[in-house]
Amino acid sequence: MSTGPLECARWLLRGRDGRLTAYARSEGGLLRWTETAPGGPDWSGPDFFEAPDLTYLTLAQGADGYVHFLGRRERRDGAGEPLVDIVHSIQYQSGRPLMDWRSIGNPHTKLVERAPRLGAPAAAVDARGTVHVFVRDAVNSVRLRREGKGGKWEGWKDFKVRQALDGIVAHATATGRIEVYAPGAEATLRWTQETQGGDLVRADDLPLAATPGSGAVLETGPDRFTYYAADADGGGVLAHRPADGGAALPLGGEPDSGTTAALRTPIDGHDCTVLAHRTRSGRPAIGAFPTEDEGAGLWWSETGEPCVGAPALALDARGRVVIAAVGLDGTLRLARQKAEAGLALEAWTTL
Numbered sequence: 001m002s003t004g005p006l007e008c009a010r011w012l013l014r015g016r017d018g019r020l021t022a023y024a025r026s027e028g029g030l031l032r033w034t035e036t037a038p039g040g041p042d043w044s045g046p047d048f049f050e051a052p053d054l055t056y057l058t059l060a061q062g063a064d065g066y067v068h069f070l071g072r073r074e075r076r077d078g079a080g081e082p083l084v085d086i087v088h089s090i091q092y093q094s095g096r097p098l099m100d101w102r103s104i105g106n107p108h109t110k111l112v113e114r115a116p117r118l119g120a121p122a123a124a125v126d127a128r129g130t131v132h133v134f135v136r137d138a139v140n141s142v143r144l145r146r147e148g149k150g151g152k153w154e155g156w157k158d159f160k161v162r163q164a165l166d167g168i169v170a171h172a173t174a175t176g177r178i179e180v181y182a183p184g185a186e187a188t189l190r191w192t193q194e195t196q197g198g199d200l201v202r203a204d205d206l207p208l209a210a211t212p213g214s215g216a217v218l219e220t221g222p223d224r225f226t227y228y229a230a231d232a233d234g235g236g237v238l239a240h241r242p243a244d245g246g247a248a249l250p251l252g253g254e255p256d257s258g259t260t261a262a263l264r265t266p267i268d269g270h271d272c273t274v275l276a277h278r279t280r281s282g283r284p285a286i287g288a289f290p291t292e293d294e295g296a297g298l299w300w301s302e303t304g305e306p307c308v309g310a311p312a313l314a315l316d317a318r319g320r321v322v323i324a325a326v327g328l329d330g331t332l333r334l335a336r337q338k339a340e341a342g343l344a345l346e347a348w349t350t351l
Contacts, residue, residue, distance in 0.1 A: 003031060003330030005309040007120065008058040009169075009216035009259040012324045012334075015094030016065035018317035022324050022332055023059065028052050030069070033332050033351055034095045038317030043351050046332070049098050054087075060170075062125035067091040069098065070121040070133055082116040086135060086145075104133065107143045107156035114138035120213075122168040126196050127176030134180055140164045142182055142189070144200065159202070164189055167212035173223045179203075181217060181227055183210040188227065190242065206240045208248040209233065214255060218262040220273060220292050228262050228275060230255040237277065239294055249294045253287070254280045258310030261323075264291055265315055268341055276313050276323055282306035284325050286313075288343050304333060304348045321345075 003026045005011050011023045018038030024031045026048065033045035051057070056072040069089040077083050087101045108115040119136030126132070131147040142159040163184040170180045176196035182189040188206040193199070210229035220226040224243045228251075231238050237255055238248040255277040263274050267288060275298070276286045284307055287300040307325035314322050321337040327350065335345040 003308070003326060005258075005312065005326050006057050006059060007213065007259075007309075008122075009261050009310070010061070010312065010314075011059065012312035012314040012322065013059075013061050013067060014314055014316065017094050019094045020314055020316055020322065021067075021094055022312070022334075024326050024330075024332065025054075025057055026330075030057065030098075035316075039320075040316065040336070041349070043332075044095070045351070051087075051089075051101060056120040058120070058122060060123035060125050060131070062129050062131075063127050063176075064129055065093070066125075066129070068123055068125060068131050070123045071101075072118065072120055072135075073103070074116070084116050084118050086118075086121050086133060088131070088133070104145055104153050105156075107135070107137055107145075107158070111138075119166045120168070122170045122180075124170035124172045124178045124180075126172050126178055127174075128196065130197070132170060132178055134168050134170050134182075136164050136166050136168060136182070142168060142180070142191075159191065159200075161189060161202075163187075165212045167210070167215055169215045169217055169227075171217045171219075171225065173219050173225070175223055177223065179217065179225055181206070181215055183212045183215060183229070183232075185209065188215070188229070188240075203242065204245075206242065206248070208238050208240050210238070211255075211257070214258065214260055214277075216260045216262045218264060218273065220264060226262075226273075226292070228260045230260065230277070237275065241292065251275070251287075251289075251294060251298050253277060253285060253298075253300045256280045256282070261311055261313040263313045263315065263321070265319065265321060267343055274313060274321055274343065276311045278307060278310050278325075284311040284323060286311075286323055286343070286345075303345060304335065307333070 019035040031046040054071040117138035164182040180191040191200040209232040214230035237251040261276040311325040324334040332351040338344040
């Protein structure tokens with residue numbers, strides 16, 4: 001049975017009770033490992049949750065700690081034709097079961113011949129707990145469907161572009177305002193809300209042609225994001241802060257396919273950003289630099305054994321950086337920050 005990480009930058013999450021949970025794809029469903037106590041070191045799992053026919057799975061977590069799962073499901077009708085829709089489930093607390101999978105449909109309800117070409121979903125949850133789902137449609141536009149009052153889903157909204165590729169990234173700031181980034185062939189498309197719950201409006205494109213599926217966003221200042229992604233031309237990891245404008249900032253590295261993990265944490269009393277990706281050698285690489293000071297330099301350090309897909313980053317209940325990866329044998333592996341200066345890691349453990 002094959003196992004691999006979810007197709008998102010955040011598949012290692014901390015719940016409201018302080019426990020970390022890791023999620024991975026497996027044949028026919030989802031695997032989950034959960035810390036038995038905040039800060040570890042022991043874990044339970046993997047627990048298996050059935051989720052058949054998914055070709056893609058991502059997740060988003062709200063301020064309430066709820067984890068939302070969004071999948072692209074592809075089945076066959078009686079004539080063998082593909083039936084594609086987006087499905088949604090929720091985990092309300094660490095270690096608790098997932099709710100039933102429910103379909104939120106496909107935006108191509110009239111031109112049904114386009115429905116099988118629906119892309120991969122992304123999601124964000126605002127401070128009120130409202131789920132926003134984004135997906136690339138058959139004509140390379142971006143569609144939005146969000147959860148309305150009483151749990152009913154609003155209709156699909158078309159952002160009316162033709163340049164979007166798969167690898168959409170959406171995230172909410174601490175104030176609940178959502179931004180959306182979609183890679184394109186020549187630039188990264190962007191939409192923003194002025195206030196929580198408002199309309200998402202087209203903003204200036206980022207001068208960054210990203211490898212589809214490599215992007216991640218991080219709130220690096222009050223209500224401001226920095227976007228990180230692999231250069232589509234093979235130039236390493238790039239960063240761009242829309243609030244600052246200008247050109248994309250090179251951060252080096254040798255990213256392979258998969259997302260760029262990002263988090264923000266104090267290191268030796270300094271506000272720092274930590275990034276991780278899977279390198280062309282197949283191993284995870286990690287690096288850190290002062291937040292919003294990319295010019296200070298970033299030194300990548302490969303660590304651990306070769307992995308499947310991209311690694312993930314999170315802070316545990318003690319504020320330690322944790323990096324996780326799925327090994328070539330399908331096991332979950334992780335390393336925590338040592339209790340010493342800098343970003344030194346303890347030895348990797350296998351679960």
